[in-house]
Amino acid sequence: MFEYEISPESGALQALEECVSQLARVETEPVAWRWAITSACDAVNAALVAHHTGTRGIGAYGNAAKHAELQDRLSDLHVAARASEQQDDPAFPEREETKLVREELKLSMRVHSLLDMLTSVALHSEPEGADHDGPRTRKREAGSFDTAGAKVDVSPEMTEAITYLQSLRNNLVHVKPISWSIDMRGIPARLMEVAKFLSLMDVSSWAFRHYSPAERKRFGIAVRELLASASALDRRVQATE
Known part of the structure; x- marks a missing residue:
């Protein structure tokens, strides 16, 4: 009751499910935007730490x-x-x-910052002319040691969304002596990109290699729910413009 155990893998799943839960509240309770944003960033950060652990657990x-x-x-x-x-x-x-x-x-x-880890893992961050058939980018057997810290195809849209949300999260967490408001109309589309990124982390298999079948199923369901909820909110945003 008074002890809470957490690891990068469990933290990613918990934060993802919390984001889905908070997103369901935003239309009636605007304060839920704060927790949806922070939990989305927590899920991304935990997934990146898990992906970077490597075989010695020190890659992050x-x-x-x-x-x-x-x-x-x-x-x-x-x-x-x-x-x-x-x-x-x-x-x-x-x-x-x-x-x-x-x-x-x-x-x-x-550990490295979220954005540093994101840059490190993204295929498009490699120098021009990098060998994409080399040992870090070729297809690998799911969950094998070769997938440790492997590059993944993070799109520029994912990078922009995560960078924006992380900056917003920092402003929400580190309170300043001012009063300010946030235009949330661009948030649903960016949360869609977060869902796509977390799906990539799931497919890469290394980050969540210790998940039980039940945990992997929960993660997949939560990713789909986040994508569906964010898509529905984004359609409502588009309808009002």
Whole structure:
């Protein structure tokens, strides 16, 4: 009751379902726009972190943090080798204690920003002439190690929508000493792009490789519901213009 467990994978699903729930309220309770926007950005951010985890779980961190983690891994291997020969030597710490310290350090480290991760994962962010048949862009078996952090075909429309919504989310979360209003007419179309992006993350398979069949089904249903709800609202916007 008083403990809440979260991971990037569960966070993406929870935020997506919350976005759908809040979007159903916006016509009668305008405050729901705030929570629909923030939960949409939370879902995208969690999906990107999950997609970048890699086989060592460090892809979403900055380069310095990744280097430190890999150094720790090499140190672990060295300690394990020595400890197997010197079981009682106090100079070699317990591997479990080392692991716990590392996990605490991970919680204190900052991951890349949402927009940096989005740029990193987008196919169209590669330099002109990049080899799209190379190891990071070829078709892969769903959920295999080769899909870790793989590039996906993020459209310019998705990038614009997510960038805009993230900026709006930051203004909503970081309260300023002013009164202001937001024109929400462009939000439904952008939430449609968010739904399409999350569908890409689902199809790529790596980000949500730990989902149970029931969780994967829930995610797919929520993506379709978000797309349908945002589309219906966008049609109403178009009808009033």
